[in-house]
Amino acid sequence: MSRRYLAWIAILVVLTVATGYSWYVRVLYNLKITALSQSSTAWGLWVSFYIFFVGLSAGAFLISTLVYGFGLKNFERIGRYALLIAILSLFGVFLSILPDLGRMERFIYLYTSPNFSSWIAIEAWMYVIYIVILIAELYLVSRADIIKLANRGAGGIYRLLALGKKSYTEGDAKRDATIVRILALIGIPVAAIGVHGGTGAIFGVIGARPVWFGAYTPIYFVLSALFSGAALVLALYILTKWLQGGEIDPVTVDSMVGVVILLAFVELFFMFWEVVTNMWTTAPTAEREILNIMLFGSYWWVFWVVELLLGFIVPLGILMFTKPSRRPLLAALAGILMVIGVAGIRFNIVLPTLAEKPFPWMPPEWDIKMLPWDRIPGYVAGAAQWIANFSQGTYYFPTIWEWMLQASIIFLLLLLYSIFVKVIPMEVVEE
Amino acid sequence: MSRRISRRDFVKVGALLGGATAVMLSVPEAFRKYAEAVRAAAQGGENPLAKPESIIYSVCLQCHTACPIKGKILDGVLVKLTGNPYSPQNMTPHIPYKTRLDVAAKIDAYLCVKGQSGIESLYDPYRVIKVLKRAGPRGSNKWKTIPFDQAIKEIVEGGRLFSDVPGEEDRQVPGLKDIWVWGLIRDRGGDPASISADMKSDISKIMAASGDEKARLVEEFKAKWSGELAKYGLKLEDVFIDPDHPDLGTKANQFVFMAGRIEHGRKEFSKRFVIDAFGSINWYEHTTICEQSHHIAYGMISGKHHMKPDILNCEFIIFFGTGAFEANFGPTNMAHKLTKAVVEGGLKFAVVDPRLSKTAAKAWRWVPIKPGTDGAFALGMIRWILENKRYDARYLENANKAAADLDGEPTFTNATYLVKVEDGKLLRASELGIGSDSEYVIMDKETGEPTPVDPNDAENPKEGILLVDTTLNGIRVKSGFQLLYESAMSRSLDEWASICGVSREDIEVLAAEFTSHGKRAVAELYRGPVQHPNGYYNGQAIITLNLLIGNIGWKGGLSKGGGHWHETGSKRKGPFHLSSLHPGKISGFGVKLTREKSKFESSTLSLVEDVPKRPWYPFTSNLYQEILPSAADGYPYRIKILWIHKGTPGFATPAADAQLEILKDVEKVPLIIATDIVLGETTIYADYVFPDIAIWERWGTPHTSPDVNTKASKVRQPMVAPLVDTCRVFGEEMPISMEAIMLAIAEKLGLPGYGSDGFGPGMPFTRMEDYYLKMVANIAAGDKVGDEVPDADDEELRIFREARKHLPKTVFDEERWHRAVIDPEGNDWWRKVVYVLNRGGRFEDADKAYDGEYLTHRFTGLLNLYVEKVGSYYSKYMGVRFSGVPVYVPPxxxxxxxxxxxxxxxxxxxxxxxxxxxxxxxxxxxxxxxxxxxxxxxxxxxxxxxxxxxxxxxxxxxxxxxxxxxxxxxxxxxxxxxxxxxxxxxxxxxxxxxxxxxxxxxxxxxxxxxxxxxxxxxxxxxxxxxxxxxxxxxxxxxxxxxxxxxxxxxxxxxxxxxxxxxxxxx
Amino acid sequence: MVDGLRRPNGSETSRLGRREFLKGALLGAAVTVGVLSGDLSLRVAAQPSPPAESLALDRESELVRMTRELQESLKKPLQERKWVMVIDLRRCVGCHSCTVSCIAENKTPPGITYRPVMIWETGEYPNVKLNFLPRPCMQCDEPPCTSVCPVNATWKREDGIVVIDYGKCIGCRYCVMACPYGARSTDYGYEWVPELEHGPLAGTAAKERQDRVKSLEYQPTPWYGGPYGRGDTIGITRKCHFCIHRIESGVLPACVSTCIGGATYFGDLNNPNSLVNELLRRYGAFRLKEELGTEPSVYYITGEGGASVISELEAMVDRYREEVLLREFGGRFRAGLGGGGLE
Missing domain, CATH: 2.40.40.20 (Barwin-like endoglucanases)
Structure with a gap:
């Protein structure tokens, strides 16, 4: 293992543990440590990262179907990366939404007494089906290489994974390819409609929230999912190779860049019309005012800086005006920036919408919690307040604990990813 | 400074202050039991709070409206407060008094937001529960806890009490015994009761005399009493504040009791101590920072201090500077009636107020007036009414009871009585030689001749001419009505409107509407118009509007309220006539510190100064804001000991900065003791802070707002065990409280009227219940024989005991309570007392409210459209004579x-x-x-x-x-x-x-x-x-x-x- | 769109008519209530007959009448009851007694208000108005909040009350999002009383007494499931439930019995003679956001001023968007680009 790679792993371990302290605080003090408890907003950072990860997962999976569903050879090298990213992102989904539940320990009720008229319950089950498909697919596409590694005596883990199979025949390959193809094709509706469209539906069916409500929401979710998933796969493929000192395949990079640019423009196209139509109306509709907040209100920087500048302008500039295959690290940076931009989009889906209360004329007094002393030790509350002390009324800004916990999830996922790419044969193993 | 305190420290504080800790440790356990009980009952959905055994009725005091409340108690914890359905203040009509307890238990009546929150005041984590003594300079907010007995000893005996406070090492603090001169006399064989009565009568002679006669009487007094006192080895200066001005009273007057919020029950209890036992006349409450001029204006006109519209039957109400929904004398009692009358009864109302109150928000018309000009507005209305002859002339012409009776009017006015222009006095018939001294003069409506009139004459109807301006026997006279007319006409409508910052139309429309509903219109006021230097006149002007239509006593008119059964036994003279059950009662006398209810001219100070140093206030009382400044100026005398009870002059008084400066000064007020439930803004400047029991832990018999037209006697009683520490007085254990302190001081000084024979032989006064339960018995007995409540049956007795089983012996001891209500003749009032306590008081049934077109409990008799008392008074301090009719004075x-x-x-x-x-x-x-x-x-x-x-x-x-x-x-x-x-x-x-x-x-x-x-x-x-x-x-x-x-x-x-x-x- | 302020235009009557509850009940004639024997004969005896114009003034208190009707309805099986609340906005005085009474009754923590009263000002000096609007849970017939619950922790009872099983709620707050009335809120675990250690009663007292005094809401009842302590509601969603623990015992909901303006009424819509039915017939009513099809069980009476109340609500929505949001969140648009453009 390269030193570079070891250093990377070490840094991730440190960061994960350091930020992981927030989980302890979360368990001890429940949602009190969030800025939600101090504003009239009920969903916040963790929910936006929940849908962010759902999007990444679905997007990454759909990229993988280019290979396994439609057999596009240009993308063959990133196929397994895409699947692994889809799996880990789904783990991120779980990790992000779990602390957001006021009763974490009761999440099991989603499976023991689900209500299938609720899209959250539907989703909870969809994720299970989806992850089974993902794992099966990843296993099957790398089975040949696992057996090879097992035979080579590379480690007990591979013998275990090979399930006692010693040889991998042409016939096996053909059968696996067929199963994978079927799984990939089944996976498309599961991911696009069930997983991500469904997550969009969680929002889209809420008639009480005008900006969320509507058929467009799930579609928009899927589009941005594709975009973010592709960008992340691109970035992680390059970075992994760079860290491992491997060779970065220029064809793959160029093909991925093409896809990413295309998706970015489709995304922009949708965003443009969403903004323009809503801003053009003279009626003070909820949509217009929420866009107003998003564009020019307290959250302006999320849209202009995170979404537009970091998420589109800078990375598109990089991808379009440099030669990605020659300067792959720049392309990776562009990919990461796009992913961050999509995180901004997710934030803006959840939060500005909640600025509008069900009854707008509820006086602001109702939102000011008479926060008494509490069992929260000073440093916990203080740290939370320090960054979120404007969270008042409808305005929500996450506390340091929310940020830390979210960061810990990202670090953990990166760590797992870095370990898995070491363990799982990500590319065809040479004989 | 604010170091973080460890848990250990807290526990320590808890141990020091948390005397109630033990009581409260039982709470979680109680709740576990409760949960089990509920679980068992859950199948039937039975709610234990809906049972009478969980309920004690009492009376709120989060505001002075004092609404009857229903407290729901679980295992000794007050869990919910709501309105008492037996009470006319909480719902209209209230349920019949005889309604069974279990039926009433399921009816919660209205209660306002503050009343609901009483639980939080009761269980306030900042409650003081031990006696605190100042451990730094005044206002430093540093304290130490001391035992109750030590505190009593120190305030009684005085001495160098603050030798540990820098700057006060050598300060000799006066104690109560130093100024309780009656103790000196008693200890040397004198009889304080008779001596004080004697002195008092001599002093009143001095006050009544004038000029040289007054000076002579003073000398006579000094001679007589220096002789008398010498018998006990005492000199005049040992007893009197200033022997040259004996009318200032004895040194006992240097003890001042200053209550912020004190209500009936405690009022009588504390007056017995301060005035009748200690002999100080300086007993005060807070009324002048509340709405005193309103009371005085009503008082001067009618003798009653408070009237309210009969809201439900009114057709038009003007609220001057007040509302019914937020403050006034009761949102709970007024709001539901007002909204009901508007929605179902066709009432319209207007609000004259600089601010759009919530009441104004619901009003037919809001008139944003310039503050303090309500009187001008009312005079503008009066002008319009007079000019347009919209007043009830038939009513106003009635000059005596007989004439009023003839017209079916409950009241009549002195509108037609002639007033001497020269001195503002009413012309007496004797001055024209046509009648007696007690008869007034009118110009007879028929003959146009001056005619004597006796207001109370029920036989010979007399009607007078309203507008009179003439000279009789060389005496220039005008009728009261004429004076009012002149006052109203002194400015044009436009001028009145411009003073008020309103449009002329506002005045006209309101005046027209006000006079379009016969007797069913009322001009109502409370605090807004009167808390001004011109407050009295503003109040008088507004009340005068009511006189012009003669609405007092009518259904839909102005009501004096249903009144109450007399808890002191004054009306029935029993079963417990409390003022006579006071052996050895002392007669306090002298000029009060605030010079209220006294005329400067009557005092001996008028012999030495032409213009008084500070104003005198002959017409009012409870001059709260004047107490500390007078003490600071030493005018008319300095004080030694101040007891601030449930009050905060340093916060609630206007120009509170000045009050705080005085409070801080140990020279001006040498000893301040306070009773409070929390360390309040003023309490933190006290020398000793005694914990007090809170409303929900104590007794009281508050009176009812006159918007209630049926008779009501409310009884406040302990609902839960007091949080405060207990103390031992007269051998009895009781919670530390205002009452306990008074009893303890009484025990220490041997004040008359306390102890084992406090109410008379064999009738002990050693616990507060001894007093309060007698009041309850008086209420149960009613105002006359045959007016008693029914006896509680066995079931009611069972519920009574069951509901109180959580109360400790220091509060509820049935045997002891029972003994307290056996009257001197040996009659047992216990079951009747229980009947009253089970319902939180005594309430007349709702159907007794009206008597045809009249209110059953209506005011009858003379109303002073012209107020002679005020109109004939010349203030030496101001150099003016006041007016007997409302006039406009800038605010x-x-x-x-x-x-x-x-x-x-x-x-x-x-x-x-x-x-x-x-x-x-x-x-x-x-x-x-x-x-x-x-x-x-x-x-x-x-x-x-x-x-x-x-x-x-x-x-x-x-x-x-x-x-x-x-x-x-x-x-x-x-x-x-x-x-x-x-x-x-x-x-x-x-x-x-x-x-x-x-x-x-x-x-x-x-x-x-x-x-x-x-x-x-x-x-x-x-x-x-x-x-x-x-x-x-x-x-x-x-x-x-x-x-x-x-x-x-x-x-x-x-x-x-x-x-x-x-x-x-x- | 948010603005659910449609005037019913007789939709109530048609609704009631559909159910045929009003069959034979004449307007005003149903006012007369039979005197019951026994416990519930609470009416003041021997009332002099009131003059016609002051119709209801001398009758029994609404509280007594509603209590009596409630106790009658309890004799029927659950599914035959239909609890509704009627709020007469003409009588609401904006005092928040209901709000605080509810806090006291249900021991809700800071940040949770089952029944806020919204107050807003409209108009210009001196023609200003204050508007008051209490907002309990609407107990919708078609509740949008229950179907979204992923774990079946909330449902509509047969008598129309929407309840939450506190033992089951996972705290996802999806129902909070789904409620168009803002009637659901999350218990974040704050407490009213400062940590005991800070006060003179340090250690135990006030805290035990105030916060651990549990509401019946927490008690194990047939409606709420298992035994709950304060700890068991932390992190989950809570809502108004018309004080089931009171009504099931024949006591009116806390907000109704404490409403000092007498503006809040409660009763059984299935009882054609009930006070609530009488009021709805006499005055007509509107419901909030009816266009969402939620069929709320809370009716608002506005009387003749109804239309103006609704237009004021609408004006306030617009003003809120243009002013309050602007103030809280900034933003530079006042009108749409098509209309006004950038300022």
Whole structure:
């Protein structure tokens, strides 16, 4: 293992543990440590990262179907990366939404007494089906290489994974390819409609929230999912190779860049019309005012800086005006920036919408919690307040604990990813 | 300073202060039991709170309306408060008095937001439960806890009590025994009761005399009493404050009892102690910072101090500077009737108020008037009514009872009585030689001749001419009505309107509407118009509107209220006639510190000074704001010991900065003791703070707002075990409280009327229940024989015991309670007492409210349209004679009656009260605070634009007498200077040029600041101190310097006149 | 769109008519209530007959009448009851007694208000108005909040009350999002009373007494499932439930019995003679956001001023969007680009 790679792993371990302290605080003090408890907003950072990860997962999976569903050879090298990213992102989904539940320990009720008229319950089950498909697919596409590694005596883990199979025949390959193809094709509706469209539906069916409500929401979710998933796969493929000192395949990079640019423009196209139509109306509709907040209100920087500048302008500039295959690290940076931009989009889906209360004329007094002393030790509350002390009324800004916990999830996922790419044969193993 | 305290420290504090800890440790256990019980009952859905065994009825006091409440108690914990359905204040009509307890248990009646929150005041974590003694300079908020007995010993005996406080090492603090001169006399064989009575009668002779005669009587008095006292080895100066002015009274008067909120029950209890046992005449409550001029105006006109519209049957009401939904005398009792009458009964109402109150928001018409000009508005209306002959002439012409009876009028006025222009006195028939001294003169309506009239004559109807201006026997006379006419005509309608800052149309429309409903219209007022230096006249003018249509006593008119059964036994003279059950009662005498109810001319001080140093107030009483400044000036005498009970002069009084300065000065007030449930804003300046029992833990018999037309006697009784520590007095264990302190002092000094034979032979007065239960028995017995309540049956007795089984012996001891209600003749009133206690009082049934077109309990008889008492009084201090009819006087005047010009301060500051807060008792009610965490400075949009202010700007309010806008709290470790600063709220709901700040925010005491007890810092809670209190910037009187502006007649303190400026802070 | 302020235009009557509850009940004639024997004969005896114009003034208190009707309805099986609340906005005085009474009754923590009263100002000086609007849970017939619950922790009872099983709620707050009335809120675990250690009663007292005094809401009842302590509601969603624990015992909901303006009424819509039915017939009513099809069980009476109340609500929505949101969140648009453009 390269030193570079070891250093990377070490840094991730440190960061994960350091930020992981927030989980302890979360368990001890429940949602009190969030800025939600101090504003009239009920969903916040963790929910936006929940849908962010759902999007990444679905997007990454759909990229993988280019290979396994439609057999596009240009993308063959990133196929397994895409699947692994889809799996880990789904783990991120779980990790992000779990602390957001006021009763974490009761999440099991989603499976023991689900209500299938609720899209959250539907989703909870969809994720299970989806992850089974993902794992099966990843296993099957790398089975040949696992057996090879097992035979080579590379480690007990591979013998275990090979399930006692010693040889991998042409016939096996053909059968696996067929199963994978079927799984990939089944996976498309599961991911696009069930997983991500469904997550969009969680929002889209809420008639009480005008900006969320509507058929467009799930579609928009899927589009941005594709975009973010592709960008992340691109970035992680390059970075992994760079860290491992491997060779970065220029064809793959160029093909991925093409896809990413295309998706970015489709995304922009949708965003443009969403903004323009809503801003053009003279009626003070909820949509217009929420866009107003998003564009020019307290959250302006999320849209202009995170979404537009970091998420589109800078990375598109990089991808379009440099030669990605020659300067792959720049392309990776562009990919990461796009992913961050999509995180901004997710934030803006959840939060500005909640600025509008069900009854707008509820006086602001109702939102000011008479926060008494509490069992929260000073440093916990203080740290939370320090960054979120404007969270008042409808305005929500996450506390340091929310940020830390979210960061810990990202670090953990990166760590797992870095370990898995070491363990799982990500590319065809040479004989 | 505020070091973080470890849990260990807290436990220590708990051990020191938390005497109630043991009681409360049982709570969780109680709840477990409760949960099990509920679980068992769950199948049937039975709610234990709906059972009478969980209920004790009592009376609220979060505001002075004192609504009957129903307390729901579980295992000794008060869990819910709601309205008492037996009470006419909480619902209309209330349920019949005989309704079974289990039926009533399921009916919760209305109760306002403050009443609901009482639980939070009761279980306030900042409750004081041990005796605290100052451990630093006054206001340092450093305390130490001391045993109750030691505290009593120290305040009784005095001495170098604060030798550990820097600067006070050698200060000799006077004790109660030093000034209880009757103890000296008694100890040397004298009989205080007879001597004091004797002295008192001699003094009254002196007061009645004038000129040289007065001086002679003084000398005579001194000669007589120096001789008498010599028998006991005493000199005049041992007994009297100033032997040259014996009318100032004995040294006992240097003990001052100053109550903020005290109500019937405790009022009588404490008066027995202060006046009848200790012999000090200085017993006060807070009325002048409340609405005293309103009471005085009503009192001067009718003799009753308070009247209210019969809301349900009214067709038109004008609320002057008050509402029914937020403050006044009761949102709970008035709001539901008002809204009901509007929706179902066709009532219309108008609100005349600079601010759009919630009442105004629902009004047919809101008239945003300039503060303090209500009298001008009313005079404008009077002018219109007179000009358009819309007054009830038939009613006003009636000059005696017989004439009124003939017209079916419950009342009549002295509108036609002739007034001597020269001295403002009513012309007596004897002066014309046509009748007696007690007869007045009218110009007979038929003959046009002067005719004698006896107001009470029920036989010979007399009717007079209304407008009279003539000379009889060389005496220039005018009728009262004529004087009113002249006053109303002194300005044109446009001029009246311009004074008020309203349109002429406003006056005309209201006047026309007011006179379009016969007797079913009422002009109602409370605090707004009267808390001004011109308050009395404003009040009188508004009440006069009612006289013009003669609505008093009519259904739908003005009601004196249903009244109450007399808890002191005064009417029935039994079964417990409390004032005569006082062996050895002392007759307190002398001029009160505030010179109230006294005329300067009667006092011996008039022999030595031409113009008094400070004003005298012959017409009013309870001059709260004047107590400390008078003591500071030593006029008419200095005081030694001040007991502040449930009051906060240093916070609630206008120009509170001046009051605080006096409180801080140990020279001016050598010893301050306080009884409070929390360390309040003023209490923190006291030397000793005694814990008091809270409303829900104690007794009382408050009276009812007159908007209730049926008779009601409310009984407050302990619902839960007091949190405070107990003490031992007369061998009895009892919670530390105002009552316990009085009993303890009585025991220590041997005051008459206390102890094992306190009420008479074999009738002990050693516990508070001995007193209060006798009051309850009096209520149960009624005002006459045959007026008794039924006996409680066995089931009721069972419920009674069951509901009280959580109460400790120190509070509820059935055998002891039973004994207290066996009257001197041996009659047992116990079952009747239980019947009353089971219902939280005694309430007449709703169907007794009306008697045909009249109110059953109506005011009858003479009403003074012309108030002779006031109109004939010449104030030496001001150099003017007052007026007997309402006149317009500008509101912003000094104590000499001269207008104050604060031209640099262009805005008028007013205060008001949201329904969310009591005066200063609700800062710990977090439930309410969540509705309105802080108050704002309300300002009209236009004014704000002129000043460049917008919503949320922080500004400081400054005035001419407090140009820095500061609360001078000092620079202690815990209590520091503050500024009168708050956030601006721009609204269309206030008159331009006026800024309004609601009361009951901006606390610096009451748990809002840190304090130190026994060296441990107890952190304050910031939530309790949010917002601002503007009292410190309210205008000091430029002449007197240390007191706010005051109404010379009614005594009301000015709350709504100060000219201020807003200085932007951020 | 948010603005659910449609005036019913007789939709109530048609609704009631559909159910045929009003068959034979004449307007005003149903006012007369039979005197019951026994416990519930609470009416003041021997009333002099009131003059016609002051119709209801001398009758029994609404509280007594509603209590009596409630106790009658309890004799019927659950599914035959239909609890509704009627709020007469003409009588609401904006006092928040209901709000605080509810906090006291249900021991809700800071940040949770089952029944806020919204107050807003409209108009310009001197023609200003204050508007008051209490907002309990609407107990919708078609509740949008229950179907979204992923774990079946909330449902509509047969008598129309929407309840939450506190033992089952996972705290996802999806129902909070789904409620168009803002009637659901999350218990974040704050407490009213400062940590005991800070006060003179340090250690135990006030805290035990105030916060651990549990509401019946927490008690194990047939409606709420298992035994709950304060700890068991932390992190989950809570809502108004018309005080089931009171009504099931024949006591009116806390907000109704404490409403000092007498503005809040409660009763059984299935009882054609009930006070609530009488009021709806006499005055007509509107419901909030009816266009969402939620069929609320809370009716608002506005009387003749109804239309103006609704237009004021609408004006306030617009003003809120243009002013309050602007203030809280900033933003530079006042009108749409098509209309006004950038300022």
């Amino acid at each position: 912003y005047i000094d104590s000499k009656g001269r207008p104050i010009r604060d031209d640099e301060y262009p805005l008028i500051l007013i205060t008001y009260k949201e329904i969310y807060g009591g005066q200063s008792r609700t800062p710990g009610n977090y439930w309410i605070l969540s509705v309105m965490p802080e108050n704002h400075i309300l300002i009209n949009k236009k004014t704000a634009e002129e000043l460049g202010l917008k919503d949320g700007d922080v500004v400081r309010i400054v005035s001419a007498s407090n140009p820095d806008g500061v609360w001078p709290l000092g620079d202690g470790p815990y209590i520091k200077n503050r500024y009168v600063e708050g956030k601006v709220k721009v609204t269309g709901g206030i008159a331009p040029g006026v800024v309004a700040v609601s009361w009951h925010y901006g606390h610096f005491g009451y748990g809002a600041s840190d304090c130190e007890i026994d060296g441990v810092v107890i952190k304050g809670d910031y939530r309790r101190g949010l917002g601002l209190c503007p009292n410190a910037v309210m205008r000091r009187d430029p002449v007197l310097g240390n007191v706010c502006l005051t109404d010379p007649i009614g005594g009301s303190a000015s709350f709504f006149d100060t000219r201020v400026k807003l200085v932007k802070v951020s």
